[in-house]
Amino acid sequence: MSKIIKNQRDILAKLGISALNEMQEEAKLAISSHPNTILLSPTGTGKTLAFLLPVLAELDPTLEEVQALILAPSRELAIQIAQVTREMGTGFKVNEVYGGRNFSKDKIELKHRPAILVGTPGRIADHLRRETFSTAAIKTLVLDEFDKSLEVGFEDEMKDIVSLLPTIEKRVLTSATKDMEIPQFVGMKNPLTINYLGEKIAKLTVKRILSPTKDKLDTLLNTISLVANQPGIIFCNFKNTIQYVSDFLNHKGIPHGCFYGGMEQKDRERALIKFRNGTHQLIIATDLAARGIDVPEIKFIIHYQLPLKSQEFTHRNGRTARMHAEGAAFVLQWEEETVPEFIAEVEVIEEVLATKRPKPSGWSTLFISGGRKDKISKGDIAGLFMKQGNLNKDELGMIELKSDCAFVAVKASKVKEVIQKTNNTRLKKKKVRVSRI
DSSP states (O other), X not given: OOOOOOOHHHHHHHHTOSSOXXXXXXXXXXXXXXXXXXXXXXXXXXXXXXXXXXXXXTOOTTOOSOOEEEEOSSHHHHXXXXXXXXXXXXXXXXXXXXXXXXXXXXXXXXXXXXSEEEEOHHHHHHHHHHTOSOOTTOOEEEETTHHHHTSGGGHHHHHHHHHTOTTOOEEEEEESSOOOOOOGGGOOOSOEEEEOTTSOOTTEEEEEEEESSTTOHHHHHHHHHHTTTSOEEEEXXXXXXXXXXXXXXXXXXXXXXXXOTTSOHHHHHHHHHHHHTTSOSEEEEOGGGGSSOOOOOBOEEEEXXXXXXXXXXXXXXXXXXXXXXXXXXXXEEETTOOOOHHHHTSEEEOOOOOOOOOOOOSEEEEEESOOGGGTOOHHHHHHIIIIISOOOGGGEEEEEEOSSOEEEEEEGGGHHHHHHHHTTEEETTEEEOEEEX
């Protein structure tokens, strides 16, 4: 096992964070000293780090079994939690498991037991039923975004999971909304609640924009024009609507990505990668993107379709104006559309007029067929693209390194030249393919 680091100062230094915020300090103390903790805090305030620090502090480095289980309602959130855990550089192994990927791949990775296992309820329940690994050392259970994990669709899996974990001593539930009833089977006896939901998002402005037409497409285009060339999310309620809006934006020549539950996992991940690295500045999404996905600072969100519940309105708005940043939320409303009570008080603007259309970002994303398991680092990739690909620092953007591949943002004007010079060359000991996605 690599050197184990539990020192908070060293961990924060690796993450580039100078100090914990007030919520994180209070949550860390509560989770460390209490068996059952509920952590309520707005999206983007750092709940993941708040529960990971005390969980890591209690792991036994001499034990080569799963010791902490973290459940997340979406694949993206599971991937993100695992990524944050790796970036903490503690030396403890972490794995993520989720539906949409080969079960046999999970089994291979889990042969060398992680100390922390992160996953979605369905896949975790499947592993526990098949007894892929021992549960004897699992003392900690974390339900991240528990209000979503405990919804009806997941209830059977959640019951199975809890019943198959006989040695749990510590339970942590987190959410960005309150008023969720916790089922008895979770076993939260006398929980200590840390509630930071009263902290208002002071720098978020919310406005309703009236549309003269039912389809709201021209109003959407004009709203995008208000915030041209800034990162933002357009929220829809259904995947068919996403396709409808996507076709319209394609027709207007506006680059964007799409993100919803019915997409292939690979396509979902690539949509987020392109959004993170700036290839796309817009992403059209269902409420799946309202929670726990790892995306950059978002300047605005647009409710193309009105959210059906107040919690979803809160979660969607929580994607912008995070921490100390400013942000805007626009609610598009057809003039004859009934507005839910929780939106009724929002300031109304008559239809906005287009000023300037968003331009392409100027970045493209390249795929590399080698990753961490090939002993390839971000530095290796940067070296290849700058030396062999003749890129300067300004022409090379974000590098994302995965287990078996990598993604690199490159100035669009340089893509053809870079591919010609780097495709089918050696990176460390592996011959890699470089292609545009």
